[in-house]
Amino acid sequence: MTTVSVYGVGKAGLPLCCVIAESGHKVIGVGRNSEKSIQLNKGINPIPEETGLSDLLRKHVGKQLKFTIDGVGASKKTKVHIIIVPVFIDATNKPDFTNIKEAANNIARGLKKGDLVVLETTVPIGTTGKLLKTELEKISKLRAGRDFYLAMSPERMMTGYAISRYQELPKIVGGINMLSTKKVAQFYLTFCRQIIEVSSLETAEFIKISEGVYRDVNIALANELYKISLSSRIDYWEVQKAANNPFCHLHEPGSVGGHCIPVYPWFLINNFEVPLIKQARQQNDDMIKFYIKQTEKITKPPSRILVVGISFREGVKETAYTRSLPLIKLLEKRGYRVFVYDPLYSKEELTSMKLKYSREFNKAKAIILLNKYPDLRAPLTKYRSRVVDVKNILNQKP
Ligand SMILES: NC(=O)c1ccc[n+]([C@@H]2O[C@H](COP(=O)([O-])OP(=O)(O)OC[C@H]3O[C@@H](n4cnc5c(N)ncnc54)[C@H](O)[C@@H]3O)[C@@H](O)[C@H]2O)c1
Numbered sequence: 477m478t479t480v481s482v483y484g485v486g487k488a489g490l491p492l493c494c495v496i497a498e499s500g501h502k503v504i505g506v507g508r509n510s511e512k513s514i515q516l517n518k519g520i521n522p523i524p525e526e527t528g529l530s531d532l533l534r535k536h537v538g539k540q541l542k543f544t545i546d547g548v549g550a551s552k553k554t555k556v557h558i559i560i561v562p563v564f565i566d567a568t569n570k571p572d573f574t575n576i577k578e579a580a581n582n583i584a585r586g587l588k589k590g591d592l593v594v595l596e597t598t599v600p601i602g603t604t605g606k607l608l609k610t611e612l613e614k615i616s617k618l619r620a621g622r623d624f625y626l627a628m629s630p631e632r633m634m635t636g637y638a639i640s641r642y643q644e645l646p647k648i649v650g651g652i653n654m655l656s657t658k659k660v661a662q663f664y665l666t667f668c669r670q671i672i673e674v675s676s677l678e679t680a681e682f683i684k685i686s687e688g689v690y691r692d693v694n695i696a697l698a699n700e701l702y703k704i705s706l707s708s709r710i711d712y713w714e715v716q717k718a719a720n721n722p723f724c725h726l727h728e729p730g731s732v733g734g735h736c737i738p739v740y741p742w743f744l745i746n747n748f749e750v751p752l753i754k755q756a757r758q759q760n761d762d763m764i765k766f767y768i769k770q771t772e773k774i775t776k777p778p779s780r781i782l783v784v785g786i787s788f789r790e791g792v793k794e795t796a797y798t799r800s801l802p803l804i805k806l807l808e809k810r811g812y813r814v815f816v817y818d819p820l821y822s823k824e825e826l827t828s829m830k831l832k833y834s835r836e837f838n839k840a841k842a843i844i845l846l847n848k849y850p851d852l853r854a855p856l857t858k859y860r861s862r863v864v865d866v867k868n869i870l871n872q873k874p
Contacts, residue, residue: 551586650680733788
């Protein structure tokens with residue numbers, strides 16, 4: 477058993493802390509917000525919707541598991557250091573590495589000979605071997621691959637299923653050298669069912685980007701086929717179900733949000749000639765314009781519209797890169813009066829986001845149902861002709 481510090485205790489990092497603690501290691505979760513650390517140290521789970529997380533947190537906090545904002549102190553006390561902080565893109569779609577640099581700086585100031593450093597954040601190819609390695613070596617004066625071990629092991633979980641994913645999906649590990657790969661793989665094997673060792677840091681980085689891009693491009697394809705289905709009066713969902721087999725995996729159509737799938741394609745678009753990936757990204761972003769066209773067939777401005785679903789996906793209380801907010805702006809620009817509803821958000825929360833809350837389905841002349849909320853099937857079915865049913869909720873059997 478060893479000691480581990482995890483930098484970033486959000487939707488990905490917190491479940492990771494708990495899973496590692498469950499396997500018997502001592503874990504320090506490092507955040508930025510002291511109030512959040514205090515709450516976590518009391519066992520209060522900020523992501524109650526994450527399956528199994530509350531139980532694991534309560535079980536280990538104060539024993540195997542502690543939380544702090546002292547990143548240097550955590551690094552000094554531990555032997556394995558995992559970075560799982562987000563890399564965002566700015567308004568020009570360029571990545572911002574501030575979070576990783578800050579975590580690296582803290583780790584480097586406590587780094588010791590024989591320690592392991594692992595980056596789990598999805599990053600552009602070359603980030604671990606250049607930016608992270610340079611930052612760690614510059615401050616610690618230690619050499620990666622010789623004095624300490626460095627690897628990339630991308631987080632592949634899906635919010636809501638973060639804990640079970642460690643048993644379901646193999647963990648990818650690519651080190652700066654063979655010894656780093658082996659040492660880090662050995663550590664992950666203590667809580668992951670299966671490890672896939674890959675030949676380099678860059679391979680591990682590219683695997684994760686490729687997964688995200690695969691999803692984005694396939695959703696764009698599904699969106700295109702979906703539009704054909706609608707204009708040909710064919711049920712896309714019936715097509716998808718019947719067509720899918722081991723050689724064909726048609727995705728669900730829809731808008732794409734969250735800080736993963738819409739972000740990763742830019743790590744390639746920025747640096748390579750990738751017309752297909754670029755086009756897919758644009759098409760998925762433009763789906764909101766298609767939903768507006770659908771809405772205009774139901775009712776014209778200035779009528780009252782209800783947008784259902786503010787988070788980027790059902791079950792995840794997160795508005796990062798959600799398409800709902802740009803959709804609302806576009807609808808308002810067209811002259812519609814827009815109200816919003818999302819079962820994950822209270823009236824107060826939506827109002828504080830400067831949105832107009834309403835759950836009065838009868839008052840809306842059109843309802844854009846963006847996320848999969850099967851509980852809304854019953855109350856919305858009688859308004860079926862007014863609903864732009866992006867996820868085909870109303871036609872599904874209860
Ligand atoms: N959430 C997912 O579904 C998911 C899935 C796969 C991979 N990931 C990867 O995990 C990364 C993090 O995602 P998340 O969902 O946990 O994000 P999140 O926004 O929920 O949490 C990130 C946390 O890291 C903190 N942070 C930022 N910089 C820090 C630093 N230098 N030191 C300590 N804490 C710092 C933030 O304050 C925040 O609390 C993503 O960018 C992605 O690469 C996430």
